[in-house]
Amino acid sequence: MLTLAEIMETIKMVQEENLDIRTITMGISLRDCADPEPKVACRKIYDKITRLASRLVAVGEEISREYGIPIVHKRISVTPISLVAECNRQEDCVEYALTLDAAAAAVGVNFIGGFSALVHKGFTYGDRALITSIPAALAGTERVCASVNVATTRAGINMDAVYLMGRVIKETAARTAEQGGLGCAKLVVFSNVPEDNPFMAGAFHGIGEPECTINVGVSGPGVVKNAVARVGNADFGTLAETVKKTAFKITRMGELVGRLAAERLGVPFGIVDLSLAPTPAVGDSVAEILEAMGLERCGTHGTTAALALLNDAVKKGGAMASSYVGGLSGAFIPVSEDAGMIRAAEEGALSLDKLEAMTCVCSVGLDMIAVPGDTSAETIAAIIADEVAIGVINNKTTAVRIIPAPGKKVGDKVTFGGLLGEAPVMAVHPFSADNFVRRGGRIPAPIQSLTN
């Protein structure tokens, strides 16, 4: 029998501590939609998405109501479009983006991910066509998210792709300059990208995935923060144990919602992504958890250690709570989407370099970071190269979602609105890496032994 205290704990988590299911994401394979005639392919894509996802939003809302747990987003991820559009030309790729946008609007989801390419070892014609069409695709659509995997531990780093992405990011910012470079908030550059990630903007439906599946992303930084605050000055063992137990409870809700959604939609349940995903709401911040652990401000010395403890404990607790774990699984540190990170950056406590160090011990990477509008494509490419090198060497996923905010300089602020929040423009190093990134070619895959 459940006790009164247990029931009150659950209710308190939802009502006071912002516990929610961040997203249920339906993964849909579009591999059967390829056609040499883009119009035919796009019609097949539209029909398939609107058929399979027609009840996604309604089912999400139904579960949310019956179980009393908010489900913030219902989203869709699809097969990387570079695979589906391989035989089409570059100018046709935008047509695919418009189709995804229309299908997402028709079923009522706010984001659809999968305008993506995997080029960690090299480009096919289709990959190159898709990547060069990203700026136009993101400028011309509202809901489409793009991602490009440029490196893996087994293939090394495709530096041609890294440099190209530097230029694509600049052009995307320029094309969406009126909205502060908003297009870049929907574009992620990955290393070791997972195939089943339910979180935007990096979600796509990988080639090892089934026809259709449901993946769930949990949230709950507020719940963890309050649990951490309650243990006071307890030692690290107690701290880790508390985070673990809390992560277990949060993840159980994700597991429940995932199973229910899969059952009601008649598709297999994929994975739960064990993530602490912050929102701009006060009290829903990963930075505030680190500060509750005893740091004056997120970004000061000790931050990497605190984050390492947090991330590991979340995974340990979460892994016990779910039958299938996947996706990005870890604490997210998107600057613009986290009130505590924004404050730390504004006060000068948190720098780009410290963020880079933090990404060594957590999911995912340099996320939602605004840099001055005059940052060169080469500098952005060098930032990407650094970040993916961390992923490649440490055998983990890392990512870069960076916004060179047009016309903005350090100290300014760029506002994207909603869950994307607002980002203080952060300083980049003034020294050039131009000759390094322009070399071209591929950084070889790293050795897997002699690990120091």
Add this chain to the structure above:
Amino acid sequence: MTAQEQKKNRIIVTVLGPDRVGIIAGVAQVLAENNINILDISQTILQEFLAMIMIADMEKSRIDLSTLKERLAAKGSELGVRIDAQHEDAFRFMHRI
């Protein structure tokens, strides 16, 4: 009907708010009108603030959970308390393996 299936229809009704006469009666009346059986009640009072939970079985209910939630919410505003109903699994999943 197996024990497992029976559990599928169980809900938890929670009442939070200032204590007053007639809260349990009010909630019980809504449940009885719709043929929903109360299995257990427990409550506590903290500084005149009432926290009550009821476990109920919707097996023979005449209405679905969404409709019940609306009726309980309406009764809650009448009584000046917050009343909600959720599927029991939302709690069992979190606290029991």
